[in-house]
Amino acid sequence: MAEERRKTRQRDIILTVLKDMKTHPTVDEIYDRVKKQLPHISLATVYRNLEKLAENGMARVVNSGARQMHYDGDMSNHYHIKCIKCGKVADVWGEINLNLEQDGLDFTGFKVTSYSILFEGICRDCSLTVSGSRSKKNKNEKNTVTSIQ
Numbered sequence: 368m369a370e371e372r373r374k375t376r377q378r379d380i381i382l383t384v385l386k387d388m389k390t391h392p393t394v395d396e397i398y399d400r401v402k403k404q405l406p407h408i409s410l411a412t413v414y415r416n417l418e419k420l421a422e423n424g425m426a427r428v429v430n431s432g433a434r435q436m437h438y439d440g441d442m443s444n445h446y447h448i449k450c451i452k453c454g455k456v457a458d459v460w461g462e463i464n465l466n467l468e469q470d471g472l473d474f475t476g477f478k479v480t481s482y483s484i485l486f487e488g489i490c491r492d493c494s495l496t497v498s499g500s501r502s503k504k505n506k507n508e509k510n511t512v513t514s515i516q
């Protein structure tokens with residue numbers, strides 16, 4: 368019983384942490400936060416719990432094609448967009464008419480049950496960097512990297 372309760376508590380904390388983060392964190396990022404509340408938890412446990420939450424429809428996995436999956440605690444209907452420069456994943460809200468022709472998939476022999484769409488682009492931060500304007504405020508950044516001038 369105590370074991371069950373401990374597990375439920377772990378899962379609740381992980382879900383709360385995930386819902387708090389609006390950045391579509393990776394398991395490592397979630398683990399870093401969860402550790403503050405559960406210092407003895409392992410990365411594998413966090414990972415297992417995230418998988419469970421996703422299975423139960425309480426969280427979702429965003430596959431951005433990067434080595435690590437991103438997780439999202441916001442289950443409302445939205446799409447995602449990934450920055451091809453920095454890998455950041457952001458939300459896309461609102462109706463987007465994609466005009467998917469289901470019939471066109473018949474030839475695959477698959478019965479289509481769902482689909483996922485990931486848009487790609489260049490985020491605002493990255494496009495500013497690209498255009499050369501140094502808009503980044505370095506106030507909080509320690510310059511550990513020697514920048515090329």
Ligand SMILES: [Zn+2]
Nearest residue numbers: 450453490493
């Ligand atoms: Zn970016």
Ligand SMILES: [Zn+2]
Nearest residue numbers: 439441457458
């Ligand atoms: Zn999202």
